[in-house]
Amino acid sequence: MATDALVLDGLDSFYGDSHVLHDVSFSVGAGRVLGLLGRNGAGKSTCIGSIIGFVRSRARDMRLFGEPIAGLSPEALSYKGIGLVPQGRRIFPTLTVRENLTVAARTSAQGQGDGRPGWTLRHVYEAFPRLKEREKQFAGSLSGGEQQMLAICRALMTNPRLLLLDEPSEGLAPQIIQEVARVLVDLKRSGLAIVLVEQNTALATDIADDVVILNSGRVAHSGPVSTIRSNEQLLEKLLGIY
């Protein structure tokens, strides 16, 4: 059986004295997309921040493709192959599109041993011609959708083995959300493992293979995406929809 991309076992996270995540456990299979869902304040971003090492946390075990990663710095985790597309995109507005991409460029720390092609500027421009057209423009002058594409591509330039996306659809028009969805489906097809945090449950359930629903900092439900699709009671109780 293939080694999981990410195993999170017994994660507790804190902001000062405030204990926000309680015994959160889940795993992301290699090449699979995990939708991380929950109402506002459920703890999704804290979970992402804990995986990438931004939030003070402790875990019984945390592994990236079988290798223990608990306690590593964000820089070390990035080198090991975790890419982040943060909430609010956080592109560098006063750098050009090209500079935003090249500042992040790195060949895979793992030498592309998993058979996936490495992302380079040329590869990004081929896959996202709009970024090529805008390469000399300041990133701050792009539309919201273009900024989101840039944030995703900036993360891809680090050649991640696991991509964490925190609410990529936030603030985007429905048509642009469909574009983002197509990009995510392509990345999934390429074999990249993804954790997708979303308020947009329809988007997440369209793309994800598995879901975890957080409620007040605890895992309230986890399983294949089919376990929530027709479960209206669960969706209403945990996500406030239907």
Ligand SMILES: Nc1ncnc2c1ncn2[C@@H]1O[C@H](COP(=O)(O)OP(=O)(O)OP(=O)(O)O)[C@@H](O)[C@H]1O
């Ligand atoms: N920097 C912080 N300091 C203190 N408490 C925080 C901080 N960031 C988040 N929290 C608290 O942690 C809890 C989880 O927040 P988090 O942002 O992880 O939720 P979320 O599910 O991502 O919500 P949203 O969808 O609104 O982003 C909330 O109660 C929130 O108020």
